[in-house]
Amino acid sequence: MSTEPSTNPSVTTTLSVVVPMYNEEDALPALVARLRPALDGMDIGYEVVAVDDGSKDRTAELLTEFQVKWPELRIVRLRGNSGHQAALTAGLHSAVGAYVASLDADLQDPPEKIPEMLGLARRDHLDIVYGVRADRSTDTGFKRRSAGAYYWLVRRLVGKQVPAQAGDFRLLSRAAVEAVKSMPDQHQVYRLLVPWLGFPSGQVTYQREERVAGETKYPLSKMIRLGLDSVINFSAAPLRLATWLGVASFFGCLLMVGATLAIYLCGKTVPGWTSLFIMMLFLGGVQLICVGLLGEYIGRIYTAVQRRPTFFVGYDSAHSASETPAEGENGR
Ligand code: UDP
Ligand code: MG
Numbered sequence: 001m002s003t004e005p006s007t008n009p010s011v012t013t014t015l016s017v018v019v020p021m022y023n024e025e026d027a028l029p030a031l032v033a034r035l036r037p038a039l040d041g042m043d044i045g046y047e048v049v050a051v052d053d054g055s056k057d058r059t060a061e062l063l064t065e066f067q068v069k070w071p072e073l074r075i076v077r078l079r080g081n082s083g084h085q086a087a088l089t090a091g092l093h094s095a096v097g098a099y100v101a102s103l104d105a106d107l108q109d110p111p112e113k114i115p116e117m118l119g120l121a122r123r124d125h126l127d128i129v130y131g132v133r134a135d136r137s138t139d140t141g142f143k144r145r146s147a148g149a150y151y152w153l154v155r156r157l158v159g160k161q162v163p164a165q166a167g168d169f170r171l172l173s174r175a176a177v178e179a180v181k182s183m184p185d186q187h188q189v190y191r192l193l194v195p196w197l198g199f200p201s202g203q204v205t206y207q208r209e210e211r212v213a214g215e216t217k218y219p220l221s222k223m224i225r226l227g228l229d230s231v232i233n234f235s236a237a238p239l240r241l242a243t244w245l246g247v248a249s250f251f252g253c254l255l256m257v258g259a260t261l262a263i264y265l266c267g268k269t270v271p272g273w274t275s276l277f278i279m280m281l282f283l284g285g286v287q288l289i290c291v292g293l294l295g296e297y298i299g300r301i302y303t304a305v306q307r308r309p310t311f312f313v314g315y316d317s318a319h320s321a322s323e324t325p326a327e328g329e330n331g332r
Contacts, residue, residue: 015114060077092181
């Protein structure tokens with residue numbers, strides 16, 4: 001259901017480019033130097049929505065400086081560090097363009113590919129164009145292997161429609177953005193949610209470049225969080241795993257009961273201590289796994305029922321006259 005957004009007279013911004021950034025003072029000048037010419041050269045109405053995800057360095061200051069000379073740059077500042085996906089959510093909710101592209105601030109995704117993405121979306125009436133990494137040779141071995149395992153797992157759990165090696169560099173039509181915004185999930189994982197929507201889609205391939213400056217803002221803890229969100233948002237497989245473990249341990253215990261009884265009947269009860277001890281440990285372990293998994297889901301039900309926003313917009317340069325924060329911003 002591709003819509004040609006330019007038919008809507010209220011839409012004058014053809015393209016919004018959402019760039020989440022956290023402590024990117026080193027990468028920012030290089031980003032502006034490459035992103036601006038790429039967008040100016042397209043000869044369309046555009047805005048760049050820079051989502052400052054609670055940066056503690058000079059990112060906010062630099063953005064304000066750049067904005068003086070670049071009126072298309074819009075700054076959306078979150079009150080605290082909410083994470084990459086939540087920053088993307090904030091950007092998607094703020095963007096007004098008929099098409100919305102998302103891009104990392106560190107130039108690992110080349111901005112020069114955006115015109116190609118928009119051209120492809122318009123020509124083939126596509127709602128989604130993925131940027132697919134043709135090559136990750138510039139990433140570290142650990143990053144490549146962990147990413148490989150991640151995509152293998154999520155394609156098994158969510159479905160083959162998830163393009164392998166497509167991160168958060170993509171272009172969405174207004175229809176796709178509205179669909180994404182209507183999803184009530186907390187802890188969105190867009191690289192899984194967007195393919196799941198089932199809109200007509202295409203791909204452009206690109207070379208994954210090295211981070212232009214600064215260090216990765218994705219430490220292992222955030223990667224694990226993303227992996228957990230990916231698996232638990234989209235699949236009850238971990239719960240099923242707990243069930244199978246439970247079934248297996250039940251039959252295992254039945255055998256142990258038989259063995260214990262046989263030993264008891266032979267009058268050699270004391271040596272049974274070892275098997276009893278093993279059984280207790282085994283059951284304890286299995287029960288803990290099950291309780292942990294249930295806890296994950298119950299925790300999610302809890303946050304969903306609470307419907308707490310995942311972000312608060314503290315400042316939006318498009319509404320800077322009022323300076324009032326977006327009250328009750330629904331961080332869906
Ligand atoms: N990012 C963010 N909030 C965070 C972590 C990262 O907005 O809490 C941004 C970051 O500034 C960058 C993008 O998300 O623009 C991807 O992060 P990064 O490049 O550090 O991840 P990597 O490429 O190493 O996986
Ligand atoms: Mg990066």
